[in-house]
Amino acid sequence: MRIYVPSDTTAVALGADAVAAAVQAEAQRRGLELVRNGSRGMFAVEPLVEVEVQGLRTAYGPVSAGDVSGLLDALESGADQHALFLGPVADIPWLASQQRLTFARAGEGDPLCLDTYRTLGGFAGLETALQMAPVAVVAAVTDSGLRGRGGAAFPAGIKWQTVLDTPASQKYIVCNADEGDSGTFADRLLLEADPYQLLEGMAIAGVAVGATLGYIYLRSEYPLALRVLQDAISRATAAGYLGDDIRGSGRNFHVEVRLGAGAYICGEETALLESLEGRRGVVRAKPPLPAIEGLFGLPTVVNNVLTLAAVTTVLAQGAPYYRDFGSGRSRGTLTLQLAGNVRQGGLVEIPFGATLREVVDEYAGGTFSGRPMRAIQVGGPLGAYLPEGQWDIPLDYEAFAAAGAMLGHGGVVVFDDTVDMSAQARFAMAFCVEESCGKCTPCRIGAIRGVEVIDKIIAREAPQENTALLQDLCDTMEQGSLCAMGGLTPNPVRSALEYFPEDFV
Amino acid sequence: MAPLLEVYRSQPGGLLPLLHAVQQALGYIPPEAIPDIARAMNLSRAEVHGVISFYHDFRAEPAGRHTLQICRAEACQAMGSRDLENHARRSLAIDFGETTADGAVTLEPVYCLGNCACSPSVRIDDCVYARVDPARLDALLAELGD
Ligand SMILES: Cc1cc2nc3c(=O)[nH]c(=O)nc-3n(C[C@H](O)[C@H](O)[C@H](O)COP(=O)(O)O)c2cc1C
Numbered sequence: 336m337r338i339y340v341p342s343d344t345t346a347v348a349l350g351a352d353a354v355a356a357a358v359q360a361e362a363q364r365r366g367l368e369l370v371r372n373g374s375r376g377m378f379a380v381e382p383l384v385e386v387e388v389q390g391l392r393t394a395y396g397p398v399s400a401g402d403v404s405g406l407l408d409a410l411e412s413g414a415d416q417h418a419l420f421l422g423p424v425a426d427i428p429w430l431a432s433q434q435r436l437t438f439a440r441a442g443e444g445d446p447l448c449l450d451t452y453r454t455l456g457g458f459a460g461l462e463t464a465l466q467m468a469p470v471a472v473v474a475a476v477t478d479s480g481l482r483g484r485g486g487a488a489f490p491a492g493i494k495w496q497t498v499l500d501t502p503a504s505q506k507y508i509v510c511n512a513d514e515g516d517s518g519t520f521a522d523r524l525l526l527e528a529d530p531y532q533l534l535e536g537m538a539i540a541g542v543a544v545g546a547t548l549g550y551i552y553l554r555s556e557y558p559l560a561l562r563v564l565q566d567a568i569s570r571a572t573a574a575g576y577l578g579d580d581i582r583g584s585g586r587n588f589h590v591e592v593r594l595g596a597g598a599y600i601c602g603e604e605t606a607l608l609e610s611l612e613g614r615r616g617v618v619r620a621k622p623p624l625p626a627i628e629g630l631f632g633l634p635t636v637v638n639n640v641l642t643l644a645a646v647t648t649v650l651a652q653g654a655p656y657y658r659d660f661g662s663g664r665s666r667g668t669l670t671l672q673l674a675g676n677v678r679q680g681g682l683v684e685i686p687f688g689a690t691l692r693e694v695v696d697e698y699a700g701g702t703f704s705g706r707p708m709r710a711i712q713v714g715g716p717l718g719a720y721l722p723e724g725q726w727d728i729p730l731d732y733e734a735f736a737a738a739g740a741m742l743g744h745g746g747v748v749v750f751d752d753t754v755d756m757s758a759q760a761r762f763a764m765a766f767c768v769e770e771s772c773g774k775c776t777p778c779r780i781g782a783i784r785g786v787e788v789i790d791k792i793i794a795r796e797a798p799q800e801n802t803a804l805l806q807d808l809c810d811t812m813e814q815g816s817l818c819a820m821g822g823l824t825p826n827p828v829r830s831a832l833e834y835f836p837e838d839f840v
Numbered sequence: 841m842a843p844l845l846e847v848y849r850s851q852p853g854g855l856l857p858l859l860h861a862v863q864q865a866l867g868y869i870p871p872e873a874i875p876d877i878a879r880a881m882n883l884s885r886a887e888v889h890g891v892i893s894f895y896h897d898f899r900a901e902p903a904g905r906h907t908l909q910i911c912r913a914e915a916c917q918a919m920g921s922r923d924l925e926n927h928a929r930r931s932l933a934i935d936f937g938e939t940t941a942d943g944a945v946t947l948e949p950v951y952c953l954g955n956c957a958c959s960p961s962v963r964i965d966d967c968v969y970a971r972v973d974p975a976r977l978d979a980l981l982a983e984l985g986d
């Protein structure tokens with residue numbers, strides 16, 4: 336019998352290490368094998384213990400260390416009556432109804448086991464890419480319709496083509512693993528559960544555009560992901576999937592991890608490049624595009640973790656397979672992260688096109704507090720706060736943009752009716768004060784003024800004049816900021832004002 | 841420090857990794873180390889200082905024996921982190937950025953630990969904890985002992 340206990344940050348934060356220790360303590364006596372797997376992202380039932388007998392996996396959760404002995408006793412006599420029994424993993428509706436492409440392997444096994452990765456289809460994309468001409472690899476990515484998952488939704492294939500077409504002695508692949516948006520954890524989950532998928536995606540990108548060196552810029556708030564990644568890089572290198580002469584192809588691709596240092600703006604790609612070069616994370620003006628003059632002035636692909644990971648599916652299964660999921664110009668799958676005040680938070684990967692309400696109804700299970708939902712912030716700290724009247728917008732890039740909102744990196748943060756939207760608007764400005772890179776005045780000074788003006792509105796000092804002033808300020812920030820930090824901070828502020836005016840009087 | 845300077849001086853963009861390594865080794869980046877760092881990395885002292893002060897992670901003075909980070913971002917706000925912050929400030933009698941008088945705990949803000957489905961989240965040293973209410977925080981801090 337094999338017992339799986341996740342080693343993921345959230346699972347561990349909920350007590351998975353103690354559960355694993357309790358299983359290990361009885362493993363020999365009971366003839367069990369303990370495997371630390373990644374998480375499936377179904378956090379309401381973490382720590383999720385899976386029991387494998389003759390290839391069939393059954394789930395129990397949430398399990399605490401104190402439950403372990405009783406559960407193991409019950410298993411010996413067939414535990415489908417156990418209070419924590421959730422049924423066969425493959426039949427759990429919360430998972431079975433999803434369309435997992437990128438997260439199909441998450442939670443299946445030891446994240447660092449190369450055999451597991453290969454058995455579950457890993458490296459098929461890279462093996463395919465190594466047989467193809469670089470231009471054909473780029474064409475496959477373009478044909479798939481894959482757009483960047485970091486927030487801006489730029490077509491990945493067009494970016495890659497630009498790098499491919501720019502001659503240079505050295506090119507780079509930079510993976511943006513800064514995942515700064517509150518309410519998002521999909522990059523972290525992937526890095527901890529299926530790190531080889533990212534490395535494979537980066538190697539495919541390297542082969543496609545002619546880059547031999549890749550950097551993963553990882554936020555320092557993810558210590559566990561760092562350990563997994565470093566281990567994964569050395570194992571993949573030892574097995575010939577990274578390094579010189581990958582799989583005997585004559586192509587080289589090396590990967591290094593670099594840690595951020597707690598600056599939200601370093602998720603912005605040009606600030607990230609500055610930071611990688613060892614400087615303050617100050618945003619660069621574009622042009623030049625990073626694809627033409629990026630890291631150390633050389634052509635650079637900068638892509639989010641999920642973008643690079645998705646490329647493995649595109650190469651392994653073909654562009655049409657990937658493109659057939661989705662709606663409108665949003666192709667493939669969307670990874671949502673249900674967070675904040677929800678009963679069943681976690682990772683939901685589905686094709687683009689469902690509505691926010693459908694997703695929340697089907698997966699979130701209501702608020703954690705049991706109170707009515709009042710506002711949902713989609714797309715991170717620069718995303719709009721949506722009231723119930725806006726929850727029927729289809730989840731695709733264009734539909735969200737048309738509603739003045741954005742999908743961003745897929746964070747869905749739910750608030751119940753105790754939320755004070757004037758405090759949320761104030762926080763949006765305060766966050767911009769804290770995290771602005773300081774390059775342009777509308778953002779650096781405007782956000783400070785924004786906090787002051789909102790404070791006045793809250794204190795009922797000339798509320799009408801100050802609200803008009805706040806709108807003016809938002810205009811200035813939108814029009815006069817170099818990047819989306821200053822340019823989109825008005826999103827949460829204005830949506831709070833527009834949809835929840837009662838909180839400002 | 842000399843061996844660290846040796847390791848990172850030749851790395852392209854090695855300043856951040858060097859600063860992380862110095863802070864890992866010493867717990868902070870002593871201002872008196874800046875001239876050596878600047879020389880090794882072929883930068884001006886002002887540039888090195890500018891980088892240290894730009895990033896929230898780097899500190900110019902030693903922290904307490906433990907670092908408590910409380911997430912102040914939206915997902916945790918939705919689950920009551922503002923109360924948790926206030927509780928921590930009151931019970932530790934310090935503000936963000938400060939260290940308790942006995943040198944045990946430094947309190948820091950953090951904007952997201954990637955644990956947003958089980959908020960409020962805190963990190964104590966390298967461990968993240970989920971669903972932390974004031975009582976749980978007190979218990980976690982009490983367990984730290986010294
Ligand atoms: C303030 C700000 C923060 C950002 N943070 C991130 C981030 O944490 N992760 C990310 O992948 N992209 C982030 N982005 C988007 C990047 O600038 C860039 O568009 C992305 O890394 C490109 O990769 P993609 O095309 O694969 O999405 C941020 C942008 C801005 C303006």
Ligand code: SF4
Pocket residue numbers: 600618770771772773774775776778779816817818819820821822
């Ligand atoms: S908008 Fe803000 S964060 Fe962006 S470049 Fe300007 S000052 Fe920097």
